[in-house]
Amino acid sequence: MGRSPCCDKTGLKKGPWTQEEDLKLTKYIQIHGPGSWRTIPKNAGLQRCGKSCRLRWTNYLRPDIKRGRFSFEEEEEIIIQLHSVLGNKWSAIAARLPGRTDNEIKNYWNTNIRKKLFHNGIDPVTHAPHLDLSDLSTILNLAQFNLSNLLSLQTLVNPDVSKLVTLLASSLSNQENQEMLLNNHINTMNQSPNQQTQNCNSMHLSPPSSQPLDKANAVHENDEPYFFYHLVNFSDQTSLENVVTPFSNDNSVTLPNHSPQFTTQASENLSFSRPGFEV
DNA sequence: AACTACGGCAACCGCTCTGTA
DNA sequence: TTACAGAGCGGTTGCCGTAGT
Secondary structure, three states, rough: OOOOOOOOOOOOOOOHHHHHHHHHHHHHHHHOOOOOOOHHHHHHOOOOOOOHHHHHHHHOOOOOOOOOOOOOOHHHHHHHHHHHHHOOOOOHHHOOOOOOOOOHHHHHHHHHHHHHHOOOOOOOOOEEEEEEEHHHHHHHHHHHHOHHHHHHHHHHHOHHHHHHHHHHHHHOHHHHHHEEEEEEHHHHOOOOEEEEEEEEHHOOOOOHHHHHHHHHHHHHHHHOOEEEEOOOOOOOOOOHHHHHHOOOOOOEEOOOOOOOOOEEEOOOOEEEEEOOOOO
Protein backbone atom coordinates (compact mmCIF):
# COMPACT_ATOMS: atom_id res chain seq x y z
CA MET A 1 0.00 0.00 0.00
CA GLY A 2 1.60 3.24 -1.10
CA ARG A 3 1.57 6.38 0.90
CA SER A 4 -0.84 9.05 -0.01
CA PRO A 5 0.89 12.18 -1.26
CA CYS A 6 1.55 14.89 1.30
CA CYS A 7 -0.72 17.17 -0.66
CA ASP A 8 -2.72 17.25 -3.82
CA LYS A 9 -0.04 18.13 -6.36
CA THR A 10 -2.38 18.89 -9.24
CA GLY A 11 -1.99 22.49 -10.22
CA LEU A 12 0.75 23.10 -7.71
CA LYS A 13 3.81 25.00 -8.81
CA LYS A 14 7.27 23.48 -8.70
CA GLY A 15 10.73 24.82 -9.28
CA PRO A 16 12.39 28.05 -8.23
CA TRP A 17 10.52 30.43 -6.00
CA THR A 18 9.67 33.92 -7.18
CA GLN A 19 10.10 37.08 -5.13
CA GLU A 20 6.36 37.37 -4.88
CA GLU A 21 6.01 33.88 -3.46
CA ASP A 22 8.79 34.51 -0.98
CA LEU A 23 7.05 37.66 0.15
CA LYS A 24 3.71 35.92 0.62
CA LEU A 25 5.23 33.11 2.64
CA THR A 26 7.38 35.40 4.76
CA LYS A 27 4.48 37.73 5.55
CA TYR A 28 2.21 34.87 6.47
CA ILE A 29 4.74 33.23 8.77
CA GLN A 30 5.67 36.54 10.38
CA ILE A 31 2.04 36.98 11.35
CA HIS A 32 0.95 33.43 12.11
CA GLY A 33 4.20 31.62 12.73
CA PRO A 34 5.36 28.39 11.10
CA GLY A 35 2.45 26.17 12.08
CA SER A 36 0.83 23.45 10.02
CA TRP A 37 2.73 23.33 6.76
CA ARG A 38 -0.14 21.65 4.96
CA THR A 39 -2.46 24.57 5.50
CA ILE A 40 0.07 27.35 5.08
CA PRO A 41 0.17 27.46 1.26
CA LYS A 42 -3.61 27.64 1.04
CA ASN A 43 -3.90 30.31 3.71
CA ALA A 44 -0.99 32.29 2.33
CA GLY A 45 -2.36 32.14 -1.21
CA LEU A 46 0.44 30.05 -2.62
CA GLN A 47 0.18 27.38 -5.30
CA ARG A 48 2.79 25.32 -3.55
CA CYS A 49 3.01 22.07 -1.63
CA GLY A 50 3.33 22.49 2.13
CA LYS A 51 6.52 20.58 2.02
CA SER A 52 7.94 22.99 -0.52
CA CYS A 53 6.95 25.90 1.73
CA ARG A 54 8.64 24.37 4.73
CA LEU A 55 11.82 23.79 2.76
CA ARG A 56 11.82 27.29 1.36
CA TRP A 57 11.36 28.76 4.81
CA THR A 58 13.87 26.63 6.67
CA ASN A 59 16.55 26.74 4.00
CA TYR A 60 16.23 30.27 2.68
CA LEU A 61 13.68 32.66 4.14
CA ARG A 62 14.24 32.13 7.86
CA PRO A 63 15.52 35.42 9.28
CA ASP A 64 18.27 33.84 11.39
CA ILE A 65 20.01 32.23 8.46
CA LYS A 66 23.61 33.26 8.06
CA ARG A 67 24.38 33.54 4.38
CA GLY A 68 27.73 33.66 2.67
CA ARG A 69 30.76 31.45 2.57
CA PHE A 70 31.78 29.17 5.38
CA SER A 71 34.81 30.29 7.33
CA PHE A 72 37.68 27.85 7.11
CA GLU A 73 39.07 28.44 10.56
CA GLU A 74 35.85 28.00 12.46
CA GLU A 75 32.87 26.56 10.64
CA GLU A 76 34.70 24.26 8.26
CA GLU A 77 36.76 22.74 11.03
CA ILE A 78 33.67 22.30 13.19
CA ILE A 79 31.83 20.60 10.34
CA ILE A 80 34.69 18.18 9.78
CA GLN A 81 34.95 17.34 13.45
CA LEU A 82 31.22 16.89 13.84
CA HIS A 83 31.02 14.79 10.70
CA SER A 84 33.74 12.49 12.01
CA VAL A 85 31.51 11.82 15.00
CA LEU A 86 27.99 12.15 13.61
CA GLY A 87 28.44 11.07 10.01
CA ASN A 88 25.88 12.35 7.50
CA LYS A 89 23.56 13.59 10.22
CA TRP A 90 23.30 16.99 8.59
CA SER A 91 20.52 18.24 10.80
CA ALA A 92 22.50 17.30 13.90
CA ILE A 93 25.53 19.10 12.52
CA ALA A 94 23.43 22.11 11.57
CA ALA A 95 22.02 22.26 15.10
CA ARG A 96 25.54 23.00 16.32
CA LEU A 97 26.19 25.69 13.73
CA PRO A 98 23.90 28.64 14.36
CA GLY A 99 22.56 30.21 11.19
CA ARG A 100 23.45 27.32 8.93
CA THR A 101 20.95 24.87 7.48
CA ASP A 102 21.36 21.17 7.05
CA ASN A 103 20.95 21.58 3.31
CA GLU A 104 23.63 24.25 3.18
CA ILE A 105 26.08 22.16 5.19
CA LYS A 106 25.32 19.08 3.13
CA ASN A 107 25.94 20.95 -0.12
CA TYR A 108 29.13 22.52 1.21
CA TRP A 109 30.37 19.15 2.35
CA ASN A 110 29.68 17.50 -0.98
CA THR A 111 31.14 20.26 -3.11
CA ASN A 112 34.09 21.43 -1.04
CA ILE A 113 35.13 19.59 2.08
CA ARG A 114 34.79 16.10 0.69
CA LYS A 115 37.09 16.92 -2.21
CA LYS A 116 39.62 18.64 0.02
CA LEU A 117 39.77 15.73 2.41
CA PHE A 118 40.18 13.24 -0.39
CA HIS A 119 42.85 15.39 -2.00
CA ASN A 120 44.71 15.39 1.29
CA GLY A 121 44.64 11.63 1.53
CA ILE A 122 41.78 11.37 3.97
CA ASP A 123 38.74 9.24 3.41
CA PRO A 124 35.78 11.63 3.72
CA VAL A 125 33.52 8.86 4.97
CA THR A 126 35.67 7.41 7.74
CA HIS A 127 38.01 10.39 8.25
CA ALA A 128 40.86 7.91 8.15
CA PRO A 129 44.04 8.13 6.11
CA HIS A 130 43.30 6.97 2.60
CA LEU A 131 46.40 5.15 1.37
CA ASP A 132 47.38 3.73 -1.99
CA LEU A 133 48.47 0.12 -1.96
CA SER A 134 50.83 0.77 -4.82
CA ASP A 135 52.99 2.60 -2.32
CA LEU A 136 52.77 0.24 0.59
CA SER A 137 56.15 1.30 1.87
CA THR A 138 54.45 4.54 2.80
CA ILE A 139 52.25 2.62 5.18
CA LEU A 140 55.20 0.87 6.72
CA ASN A 141 57.36 3.94 7.08
CA LEU A 142 54.52 6.11 8.28
CA ALA A 143 53.08 3.73 10.77
CA GLN A 144 55.93 1.39 11.56
CA PHE A 145 53.18 -1.06 10.98
CA ASN A 146 53.73 -4.58 12.21
CA LEU A 147 52.49 -6.39 9.16
CA SER A 148 53.41 -9.80 10.47
CA ASN A 149 50.73 -9.42 13.12
CA LEU A 150 48.35 -8.07 10.53
CA LEU A 151 48.88 -11.13 8.41
CA SER A 152 48.22 -13.55 11.23
CA LEU A 153 44.98 -11.76 11.90
CA GLN A 154 43.88 -11.51 8.33
CA THR A 155 43.98 -15.24 7.85
CA LEU A 156 41.32 -15.60 10.48
CA VAL A 157 38.92 -13.64 8.42
CA ASN A 158 38.85 -15.04 4.98
CA PRO A 159 41.09 -17.47 3.15
CA ASP A 160 41.00 -15.13 0.21
CA VAL A 161 42.95 -12.67 2.28
CA SER A 162 45.90 -14.88 1.47
CA LYS A 163 45.76 -13.36 -1.96
CA LEU A 164 46.00 -9.96 -0.40
CA VAL A 165 48.95 -11.11 1.66
CA THR A 166 50.77 -12.10 -1.47
CA LEU A 167 49.93 -8.78 -3.03
CA LEU A 168 51.15 -6.89 0.01
CA ALA A 169 54.37 -8.83 0.17
CA SER A 170 55.06 -8.49 -3.52
CA SER A 171 54.68 -4.76 -3.30
CA LEU A 172 57.43 -4.51 -0.74
CA SER A 173 60.78 -3.42 -2.01
CA ASN A 174 62.68 -5.01 0.84
CA GLN A 175 63.20 -8.69 0.14
CA GLU A 176 63.89 -9.49 3.78
CA ASN A 177 60.54 -8.05 4.74
CA GLN A 178 58.85 -10.03 2.02
CA GLU A 179 60.23 -13.28 3.34
CA MET A 180 59.41 -12.40 6.91
CA LEU A 181 55.82 -11.58 6.02
CA LEU A 182 55.22 -14.68 3.98
CA ASN A 183 56.88 -16.95 6.55
CA ASN A 184 54.77 -15.48 9.26
CA HIS A 185 51.70 -15.91 7.13
CA ILE A 186 52.49 -19.58 6.49
CA ASN A 187 53.15 -20.19 10.20
CA THR A 188 49.84 -18.66 11.07
CA MET A 189 48.00 -20.79 8.55
CA ASN A 190 49.49 -23.86 10.26
CA GLN A 191 48.33 -22.77 13.69
CA SER A 192 45.23 -24.15 15.37
CA PRO A 193 42.24 -21.82 15.78
CA ASN A 194 43.06 -21.52 19.48
CA GLN A 195 46.56 -20.38 18.73
CA GLN A 196 45.24 -17.86 16.27
CA THR A 197 42.88 -16.56 18.89
CA GLN A 198 45.79 -16.20 21.27
CA ASN A 199 47.54 -14.12 18.67
CA CYS A 200 44.59 -11.81 18.68
CA ASN A 201 44.57 -11.56 22.44
CA SER A 202 48.23 -10.75 22.53
CA MET A 203 47.43 -7.87 20.23
CA HIS A 204 44.58 -6.69 22.45
CA LEU A 205 42.02 -7.60 19.85
CA SER A 206 38.96 -9.74 19.91
CA PRO A 207 39.01 -12.71 17.59
CA PRO A 208 36.68 -12.34 14.65
CA SER A 209 33.17 -13.26 15.59
CA SER A 210 30.81 -15.06 13.26
CA GLN A 211 29.04 -11.89 12.29
CA PRO A 212 31.87 -10.00 10.66
CA LEU A 213 33.17 -13.23 9.19
CA ASP A 214 29.85 -13.79 7.52
CA LYS A 215 29.86 -10.23 6.40
CA ALA A 216 33.27 -10.57 4.89
CA ASN A 217 32.36 -13.74 3.08
CA ALA A 218 29.05 -12.41 1.91
CA VAL A 219 30.71 -9.42 0.41
CA HIS A 220 33.30 -11.50 -1.30
CA GLU A 221 30.71 -13.79 -2.79
CA ASN A 222 29.29 -10.84 -4.64
CA ASP A 223 32.68 -9.87 -5.93
CA GLU A 224 32.50 -6.75 -3.86
CA PRO A 225 35.58 -5.38 -2.11
CA TYR A 226 37.31 -7.66 0.33
CA PHE A 227 37.09 -6.98 4.01
CA PHE A 228 39.91 -7.26 6.44
CA TYR A 229 40.60 -6.38 10.01
CA HIS A 230 42.97 -3.72 11.08
CA LEU A 231 45.18 -3.80 14.10
CA VAL A 232 43.38 -1.01 15.73
CA ASN A 233 42.61 -0.77 19.38
CA PHE A 234 39.53 1.26 20.19
CA SER A 235 39.43 2.74 23.61
CA ASP A 236 35.64 2.57 23.61
CA GLN A 237 35.66 -1.17 23.01
CA THR A 238 34.13 -0.76 19.60
CA SER A 239 32.83 -4.08 18.37
CA LEU A 240 34.89 -5.89 15.85
CA GLU A 241 32.23 -5.40 13.25
CA ASN A 242 32.96 -1.71 13.35
CA VAL A 243 36.58 -2.39 12.67
CA VAL A 244 35.75 -4.03 9.38
CA THR A 245 36.70 -1.77 6.57
CA PRO A 246 36.07 -2.24 2.88
CA PHE A 247 39.05 -2.90 0.75
CA SER A 248 38.04 -0.79 -2.14
CA ASN A 249 38.24 -1.52 -5.82
CA ASP A 250 40.46 1.43 -6.53
CA ASN A 251 43.49 -0.37 -5.20
CA SER A 252 43.51 1.54 -1.96
CA VAL A 253 43.03 0.77 1.68
CA THR A 254 41.16 2.84 4.19
CA LEU A 255 42.12 2.65 7.81
CA PRO A 256 39.16 3.02 10.12
CA ASN A 257 38.94 5.94 12.45
CA HIS A 258 35.82 6.05 14.50
CA SER A 259 37.11 8.57 16.93
CA PRO A 260 39.25 11.66 16.52
CA GLN A 261 42.24 9.83 17.95
CA PHE A 262 43.12 6.19 17.53
CA THR A 263 46.17 4.04 17.98
CA THR A 264 47.35 0.70 16.74
CA GLN A 265 48.09 -1.54 19.63
CA ALA A 266 50.25 -3.81 17.53
CA SER A 267 53.13 -1.45 17.17
CA GLU A 268 52.64 0.82 20.19
CA ASN A 269 54.39 3.41 18.08
CA LEU A 270 51.57 4.31 15.75
CA SER A 271 49.45 7.14 16.94
CA PHE A 272 47.18 9.16 14.72
CA SER A 273 45.62 12.33 15.80
CA ARG A 274 42.84 13.52 13.54
CA PRO A 275 44.48 13.68 10.14
CA GLY A 276 45.74 17.05 9.06
CA PHE A 277 43.61 19.19 6.91
CA GLU A 278 45.38 21.51 4.55
CA VAL A 279 44.02 23.96 2.04
C1' DA B 1 31.73 35.26 -29.90
C1' DA B 2 29.98 30.72 -29.45
C1' DC B 3 30.06 26.44 -27.47
C1' DT B 4 31.06 23.02 -23.87
C1' DA B 5 32.18 21.30 -19.37
C1' DC B 6 32.01 21.82 -14.76
C1' DG B 7 30.81 23.35 -10.04
C1' DG B 8 27.63 25.21 -6.73
C1' DC B 9 23.36 25.41 -4.87
C1' DA B 10 18.25 25.42 -4.48
C1' DA B 11 14.67 22.42 -4.68
C1' DC B 12 12.50 17.96 -5.06
C1' DC B 13 11.75 13.01 -3.94
C1' DG B 14 11.00 9.32 -1.17
C1' DC B 15 11.76 7.23 3.05
C1' DT B 16 11.57 7.27 8.19
C1' DC B 17 10.07 8.96 12.49
C1' DT B 18 6.62 10.65 15.64
C1' DG B 19 2.26 11.86 17.43
C1' DT B 20 -2.54 10.90 17.65
C1' DA B 21 -7.09 8.92 17.17
C1' DT C 1 -2.31 -2.18 18.81
C1' DT C 2 -2.82 -0.31 14.45
C1' DA C 3 -3.40 2.97 10.85
C1' DC C 4 -2.77 7.32 9.30
C1' DA C 5 -1.16 12.15 8.74
C1' DG C 6 2.30 15.47 9.39
C1' DA C 7 6.94 16.66 9.83
C1' DG C 8 11.77 15.85 9.30
C1' DC C 9 15.74 14.04 7.10
C1' DG C 10 19.21 12.51 3.69
C1' DG C 11 20.04 11.59 -1.10
C1' DT C 12 19.52 13.14 -5.67
C1' DT C 13 18.39 16.09 -9.48
C1' DG C 14 18.46 19.89 -12.42
C1' DC C 15 19.17 24.72 -13.25
C1' DC C 16 22.29 28.47 -13.68
C1' DG C 17 26.56 30.90 -13.67
C1' DT C 18 31.32 30.71 -14.88
C1' DA C 19 35.65 29.09 -16.62
C1' DG C 20 37.94 27.01 -20.37
C1' DT C 21 38.54 26.11 -25.32
